[in-house]
Amino acid sequence: MSLLQLTNLTKRFRGIAAVDGLELSVKENEILAIVGPNGSGKTTLFNLISGFLKPSAGEIIFDGAQIGGERPDRLVRRGIARTFQQAMSFPQLTVYENVAIPMYASERSSSTDIDRILSKCGLQGVSRHQASTLPYGKQRKLGIAIALATRPRLLLLDEPGAGLGDDAATELSALIRDLRDEGRTVLLIDHEMPFVLPIADRVVVMESGRKLFEGTSDDLVADPRVIEVYLGHDFA
Amino acid sequence: MSEIVVSQGSSRRIPWLSIGFYLAIVALGFAVPQTLVSARIVHLCVLICIYGLLVYGLGFLYEAAGQLSVAHGALWGIGAYTTALLTLNAGWTFWICLPTAMVTAALFAGLLGYPSLRVKGHYFLIVTFAFAEILQTINTNWRGFTNGDTGLVIAVAPPPLGPISLQSRADWLVFSFALLVLGIGVLAILRRLPFGRRLSAIRENETLARAAGVNTVRDKVLAFMISGAYAGAAGACWAYYQHYVNPHQFDSHSGIELILMLLIGGIKTTLGPIVGVIVAICLPDLFGFSAAQNEIALGVAFIAIILLMPEGIVTFAQKLIHRLRLINVREL
Numbered sequence: 041m042s043l044l045q046l047t048n049l050t051k052r053f054r055g056i057a058a059v060d061g062l063e064l065s066v067k068e069n070e071i072l073a074i075v076g077p078n079g080s081g082k083t084t085l086f087n088l089i090s091g092f093l094k095p096s097a098g099e100i101i102f103d104g105a106q107i108g109g110e111r112p113d114r115l116v117r118r119g120i121a122r123t124f125q126q127a128m129s130f131p132q133l134t135v136y137e138n139v140a141i142p143m144y145a146s147e148r149s150s151s152t153d154i155d156r157i158l159s160k161c162g163l164q165g166v167s168r169h170q171a172s173t174l175p176y177g178k179q180r181k182l183g184i185a186i187a188l189a190t191r192p193r194l195l196l197l198d199e200p201g202a203g204l205g206d207d208a209a210t211e212l213s214a215l216i217r218d219l220r221d222e223g224r225t226v227l228l229i230d231h232e233m234p235f236v237l238p239i240a241d242r243v244v245v246m247e248s249g250r251k252l253f254e255g256t257s258d259d260l261v262a263d264p265r266v267i268e269v270y271l272g273h274d275f276a
Numbered sequence: 277m278s279e280i281v282v283s284q285g286s287s288r289r290i291p292w293l294s295i296g297f298y299l300a301i302v303a304l305g306f307a308v309p310q311t312l313v314s315a316r317i318v319h320l321c322v323l324i325c326i327y328g329l330l331v332y333g334l335g336f337l338y339e340a341a342g343q344l345s346v347a348h349g350a351l352w353g354i355g356a357y358t359t360a361l362l363t364l365n366a367g368w369t370f371w372i373c374l375p376t377a378m379v380t381a382a383l384f385a386g387l388l389g390y391p392s393l394r395v396k397g398h399y400f401l402i403v404t405f406a407f408a409e410i411l412q413t414i415n416t417n418w419r420g421f422t423n424g425d426t427g428l429v430i431a432v433a434p435p436p437l438g439p440i441s442l443q444s445r446a447d448w449l450v451f452s453f454a455l456l457v458l459g460i461g462v463l464a465i466l467r468r469l470p471f472g473r474r475l476s477a478i479r480e481n482e483t484l485a486r487a488a489g490v491n492t493v494r495d496k497v498l499a500f501m502i503s504g505a506y507a508g509a510a511g512a513c514w515a516y517y518q519h520y521v522n523p524h525q526f527d528s529h530s531g532i533e534l535i536l537m538l539l540i541g542g543i544k545t546t547l548g549p550i551v552g553v554i555v556a557i558c559l560p561d562l563f564g565f566s567a568a569q570n571e572i573a574l575g576v577a578f579i580a581i582i583l584l585m586p587e588g589i590v591t592f593a594q595k596l597i598h599r600l601r602l603i604n605v606r607e608l
Contacts, residue, residue, distance in 0.1 A: 090487065116489035124487070130480035141477045144470035145489035190489050 043068040043225050044089070044194060049098035049108075051084055051249075058084040060249035061098070066194070071216060071226045073240035075233070077270055081249035082229045083125060086196050089227075090122040091115045102194065117146055121192035125199050127179035129186070131172035135163055138171050138182055142189040153189065160218065161185040162211065177208040184215070195219060197228040201235040213239050233271070237261070245270055297547055302457060316561075318445045322517060324550070324557050325452035326510050329459050331537050331549040333506025336463055338543055340475040340499030341393055346531035347385075347404035350411040351504045353526025355381045355511020357415065360428040360521045370434030370442070370516050377512035378505040385504025389497040408528035415523035427522030430515055448517050455513070459506060464546075466502070475499055536578050542588025551590050 044066040051059040059081040066072050074082050087093040089100060091112040100108040107115060130138050139154050158164045161181045166174060171182060180200060187195055197216070201209050209232070216239055220226055230236045236243065237257040245253040245266050253259075253266050260266055334348045355377035362368040362376060392403040415422045422428070434442045441447055466472045474495050477485040486492050515521050533556070541552025555577065560570040585592035 092483075092486070111491070112486040113489045113491045116487070122487050124484070128481060128484045130477050130484065132480055133476065137473070141473065141485065141490070142488045144473040144477075145485075145491075186484070186488055 041068050042066065043103060044227070045099075045101040046089075047099040047101070049085075049088060049100060050096045051081075051088055051093060052096045057096075057249050059088065062246075062249070062251055064244065064251065064254075066225060066227055068193075068225055069220060069223055070241040071220050071228065071239055073236045073243045074227065074229050074246060075231065075236060075243060075270065076246035076252070079248075080246040082246055083198060084249075085246070086122060086198055086227075086229065090120060090196055113145065116142070116190045116192075119191070119193035120196070121187035121190040121194075122196035123180075123183040123187050123198055123200060125202070127176060127183055129171035129174075129179055129182050131170070133171055134168050135171055135174070135182060135185075136167040139163075139185045139189045142186065146190060153191070157185050157188045161188070161215065177204055180204065180208075181212070181215075188219075192224065194225045194227065197226060197230075199230050200228060201230050201232045209235050298460075301550070315445055318449050320557055320561055322445060322448045322452050324553050325449070325456045326513050326517070327534070327537065327553045327557060328456045328550050329452075329506050329510040329513075330534055331541075331553050332456075332459055332463060333503040333510075334534050335538055335543065335549045336466075336506070337500055337503040338538070339467075339479060340503075341496045342479050343393070343396070343400045344535050344538070345404040345500075345503075346401060346528050346535065347388055347407040348503070348507055348534050349526050349528065349530030349532075350408040351381045351385055351507035352511045352514070352530070352534075353411060353415065353521070353523070354384050355508030356515040356521045356526065357422060357428070357511070358508070359512040359515040360430055361421075363430050363432065363515075364428060370512065371437050373515075374509060374512040378508040381508025381511065382501040382505040385507075386497055386501045389500035390493070393493065393496045393500060404531070405528050408526075408531050412523050412527040415526070422523070425522065425524075427520055430519050430521075434516055442516070448513075452513055452517070455509065459509070460546075471495065471498070533574065536574055540578060540581050540588060542590035542592075544587065545590040545594070548588050548590045552588070555589065 042065045044064075046062050046064040049059055049062040049064075050057060062081075062085065074085065076082055084093065088095055088108070091107075091110050091114070094109040098108070099106055102115075102118060102120060105118070107118065107120075110118075130141065133141075135158070136154065139157055143154070155164070158167050161184055163178060163181060163185055166178060171179070174182060180203075184195075184197065184200065187197075200212055200216070204212060213235065216226055216228070220241075228236070228240075237260070240257055242255065243253070243257055243260045244251055245260065245263075247269050252269060253263050255263070261271070330348060330352055334345065337348075338344055358377040358380045359370070359373040362373050363370070368376070388404070388407050392400055392407075395403065416424055418424070436442075440451065442451055467476075474485070474490045477488065477490055478492050478495060482492055511526075514525075537552035537556045538549055539552070540555055541550065542548030556574060559577070560573055563573070565573055581589065
């Protein structure tokens with residue numbers, strides 16, 4: 041069953057289409073990766089789905105309801121949460137207080153979840169630390185923990201593996217799989233193909249705001265258009 | 277539930293310095309009227325309490341939205357004019373005018389805040405400056421309603437309310453001081469409620485706060501309204517204490533003065549606002565400055581503080597104490 045359905049989704053900035061008539065269906069309980077070169081419209085797509093931008097045209101259907109143009113806080117209440125390309129936190133608050141913010145914002149969340157989320161994200165040992173003092177890898181996990189505290193059905197992860205070392209990337213892959221196994225749907229953007237391909241159930245390649253490819257990881261690496269536009273012949 | 281979160285997540289130490297300072301101030305505030313200090317000192321203390329309400333309200337808006345508003349002087353004027361007009365035209369007493377002034381100023385703050393809090397930094401400052409100027413123009417030129425430049429005189433004192441009587445300056449000091457303590461206490465409670473936690477999130481990272489489900493516009497407007505209610509209360513007290521209101525008391529210049537008081541004391545500390553007010557009110561009096569000299573002195577003090585202690589007097593003092601402690605530890 042489709043949890044998120046994008047129909048002819050378009051976003052123009054002064055006439056230039058960053059997302060151009062995109063059609064996409066995200067099934068419940070899957071990990072869908074969106075890859076593509078810089079400027080292909082991936083982050084704009086996240087901003088549209090999470091309410092940070094309003095579509096110029098087209099529809100965003102989430103759980104049967106048209107949500108295009110709704111405010112981010114309303115979408116969080118519907119069950120859509122996101123992280124950002126840069127590691128973001130509330131820097132002067134403790135890690136625990138960071139993860140508690142969604143609880144203060146929404147009746148959906150409860151404080152009983154916070155310890156579990158911190159433990160799941162490997163942050164229980166630093167829960168009293170100020171967020172700004174965390175190393176980069178833990179800051180990225182903190183971003184995911186804040187998003188999880190909203191109790192999302194659909195989690196949008198914007199380049200979660202960017203800048204992580206091998207060990208941290210492996211931990212993060214395991215965490216994303218866990219989230220899927222818990223019943224969440226994960227939509228993720230990343231450039232790191234060795235990080236994305238093993239965990240994604242399906243992959244979509246975007247190019248100039250349009251969908252170039254949609255399929256499994258195995259199909260992707262064999263697709264000549266994807267090799268030509270994005271992966272390069274060295275990758276194949 | 278919220279308390280569990282705070283206790284588990286907070287790594288803050290008990291602020292003994294602040295607690296001690298406040299206890300001393302509370303003791304002093306209630307003791308001064310009972311002692312034989314001069315009427316001038318009592319008057320200054322009343323002014324400190326009224327300005328304290330204003331500057332704490334302004335500081336709360338900064339905490340919430342990370343914004344400084346020049347309109348706070350105008351909101352103070354709305355509270356004062358609401359009180360004066362209702363007293364003179366409708367015969368309302370101070371005790372009814374006080375909450376009405378708070379609500380009126382809060383509503384104006386909401387009307388101003390809803391469109392203006394969407395813009396940031398200098399733009400917000402300009403919008404609030406324009407609001408203050410518009411209001412002053414209305415107060416000056418709508419003579420049939422506000423009596424223009426001549427202003428309005430309130431020749432009556434508030435009637436006693438139970439044991440509370442506001443007949444003398446000493447009475448006013450006790451009342452305005454109690455109001456200030458109550459105001460600071462309410463803000464302290466608000467900071468610990470989910471609303472206050474959301475405000476801290478907005479101040480820290482508004483984009484992430486939105487992604488975490490915080491309705492940032494609603495919370496910022498609400499914070500502006502609370503801040504406006506404080507200005508309204510200060511306006512009501514001002515009108516009855518000074519017995520006189522005129523448009524020039526509440527122009528954009530007064531709004532800038534309030535910002536200076538906040539910055540001089542320190543914007544990030546609980547003690548900062550009251551220290552800033554004490555400096556701005558007492559120093560000119562100590563040196564016997566005229567109104568014009570006072571403005572120059574405030575400007576010079578501000579420049580000196582920006583250059584020497586950019587985070588304000590209180591943060592500077594805290595850092596100094598911390599450094600002295602470190603030196604003592606090293607010597608041991």
